[in-house]
Amino acid sequence: MLSEPNQTKLTQKMPILTLEEMMSIVGRSLNRVDASDKVTGKAKYTGDLVTPNTLVAKVLHSTIANGVVKSFNLDEAWKVAGVVDIVTCFDVPDIAFPTAGHPWSTVEAYQDIADRKLLNTRVRLYGDDIAAVIAETEIAAQRALKKIEVTYEEYKPLLTIEEALANTEIPIHDEFPTNIVKSHKYEIGNFEEAIKAPNLIKVEGEYETPIVKHCHIEPAISFAYEEAGKIVVVSSTQIPHIVRRVCSQALGLPIGKIRIIKPYIGGGFGNRQDALTEPLNAYLTTRVRGRPVKLEYTREETFAFTRVRHAMHFKITSYLNREGDFVARSVKAYSNQGGYASHAHALVANAINAFRMMYPVGAIKGEAYTVYTNLATAGAMRAYGIPQISFALESHIDDIAKVTGLDPIAIRKRNMMKLGYVDPITTITCHSTGLEECIERGEKYLNYSEKREKYSKQSGAIRRGVGMSIFCYKSCVYPINLETSACRLVLNQDGSAQLQMGATEIGQGADTVFTMMAAETLGFTIDKIHLISRQDTDVTPYDSGAYGSRQTYVGGMSVKKTAEKFKAEILKFAGKLLKRDPWDLDIVENQVVRKNKKEPLISVADVAIEACYSLKESIHIAAEETHHCSDNTYAFGVCFVEIEVDIPLCQIKVVDIINVHDSGKIINLQTATGQVHGGMSMGLGYGLTEYLKFDPKTGRMLNDNLLDYKLMTAIDTPELHADFVMPYDPTGPYGNKALGEPPTIPVAPALRNALLNATGVAVNSNPLNPQKLFYAFKEANLI
Amino acid sequence: MTKKSIKCRVNGVNREYFVDVRSSLMDLLRGPAGLDSIKHGCDVGECGACTVLINGRPFNSCIYLAVWAEGKEIVTLEGVTNPDGSLSDIQQAFVDEGAVQCGICTPGFIMASIPIINQETPSTREEIRRQISGNLCRCTGYQKIVDAIEKTQKKRIAEKKKG
Structure with a gap:
């Protein structure tokens, strides 16, 4: 055994490169x-692929929010020239199916709730799908829709959680007699015992978040036809393999009879992590003997009748000692599900889990309820319950700072998750963290502490304020759900390779980072990797799709494993050609070399052409691997923001904003920065302007368009700053962790805390729009 | 259904179309003209995904009737690409600056940016932001889109100065 000095000497002589240092493509900023x-x-995109002979389908949406369809009069509708078929809720298969984009659970208790049919007789929201018209043109379909007469039995719309819990004579779904979809509790330590300690400070707060919308610019769209005895659905979806399973369930057909094709899609943000138009579209083509039928939602339909983000209500109680250590904390959460279950309780469950994970100190208890109402159906939206809990929790931390006089950063640093933390319920472990450095960089960038002190003493009509917020986010859905991803690599005769992923590009840059990862592991240059972007469930390897910021973490490992296997196959054949041991060979920049040597022995292109056309021994060089992920890790980040508040105008202007992220090793700085900017912009909307408004009498969505729903335009958006701290995570395929969703999380609470700093007014619900600020400032006697 | 014949120039070529008088320019361009760079996002002029140039000015083609195109010069993204198929400066800048994500708004943004990059004097970033605020993007936060437009405008102005 070597003695220590010798070891040091050896290290000096031949420095051992870390995995990270050995990477030549991963970590670069590539287009x-x-x-x-x-x-x-x-x-x-889907709409560009529709053929000219395609029929047009339009859905008839209910004009009541709660009730039952008794009958239709279709006589006048049938008279419209160009109408091919009319289908009502009395015609469709009597099959209830789930729509959530979760991998299927083989355990019945964990399966998604099957609570809707292709068209519904029992109406559960304003705009429920009750009939559909198929016509030769869009105008004919629209005209026919207008001529359909519907008779309803109408019930009182239950639009709030309170109303839904109080009115259970006629439940929204018979299977859920209390209107509660699901509830659960947890307790870590003994809360009641913990709060008996002397001299504790108790801080309570209630916080509320609104219903908001994804607003991908391409509306919901699909078209379907029959071919080779199968139903083919071309759709703008994040989850082609899951949509295939949902269609098979909805139509009662074997999964092999359904084929989903996913071209480029115009954004998803979680809305398309759900089966939307596809199941009905698949059914409608069967009604017209397999002719192609397009089902494209208008912008207004996409707003009101796809999915929205859950509105949540939180009550948080914290007990801490004089030094600022948490002794006990509790959260009680209510989540407004809307008319159908979709992802249901999973979101608020995720929210109260993050409540525990972020500050895992002292006794912690959580309690959550998901409640059906007659509002728009809530599903997944960027960061899956975490923007909601972060608004509540991070606002609450600053409320604690205000009550105690403690420093908000100091409270966070004392209590936040540290390296090595193992969550007692999910067992998810903190394998790496750069959170402390994220906070320090953000603090320094904004000169936060000095400004906070200065701004807390202002008077006058125009005031400044600074705020910050932190978060943690899991890198995939393990162990809550299955995490699996498959990849295929095929060698072309020119020495390039086809890369096929079940994981989907939805704008986030997945195709680019997968290409980089494959090139990195293979020793190929980027131009030699041809990624097939379009998923086709008939040929694409299985992956559950784009959600949960899982793709570079889970899919990335499947690329790595497949590339390692593929490279070994190439080298095996090269070894035969060169009469050398394949284990002694490597690939560097498309050339086969001896390990740790540079001189090319043969090009991969020459190996490939010989492998394909050799009269002696031809072989199709290909590899396919599955990565079944059974670990997880936390990504972290912060937002620091400075605002200017115009008190008389009740307006907030963002002066400066930065997000600093720890997403482990960044694979591609250009695309990563883009993800952060986009998330920040969405977070600014969540914090300042966005919410969906419903008619309190009818339950109809009132601002179902891009004019009345205020998402950020270019002129509303300040200059956005993004920075990264990059600890190499040992569980990520290339040291990387989740990034896609997280950037949107910390912005809204940071804005709210900045308002608190500027004015002393605690606004406990977002968005901080002028309408709300007017009442808040009035109550505080500021105006 | 009334149909009408119209003549216009599309991407530098004289064309004649027989159009339903109710149809939008977007329907004409995406349909019979086969120019599917134009994207459909809202149908009511809110999102800008269908932006094209009409006589040099950006318009939402979804709220511009096809029959109004009579005698007009129309340019779509297909007409921005160099004749040899290579990327024009503004397209290359969108690529290099990372201004593209899902890409559905990209054609509209590039079309909206053309009058800006052709200006004689440099714009402030605020001015660029104002001029593109009729186009919505949910992916990028606009940061890199503004970067790409600003960079191309600067480059063009510098080239003009050189003569």
């Missing part, structure tokens, strides 16, 4: 592989 197609109009 997107799909950018050129997207700036020239060559990139095809």
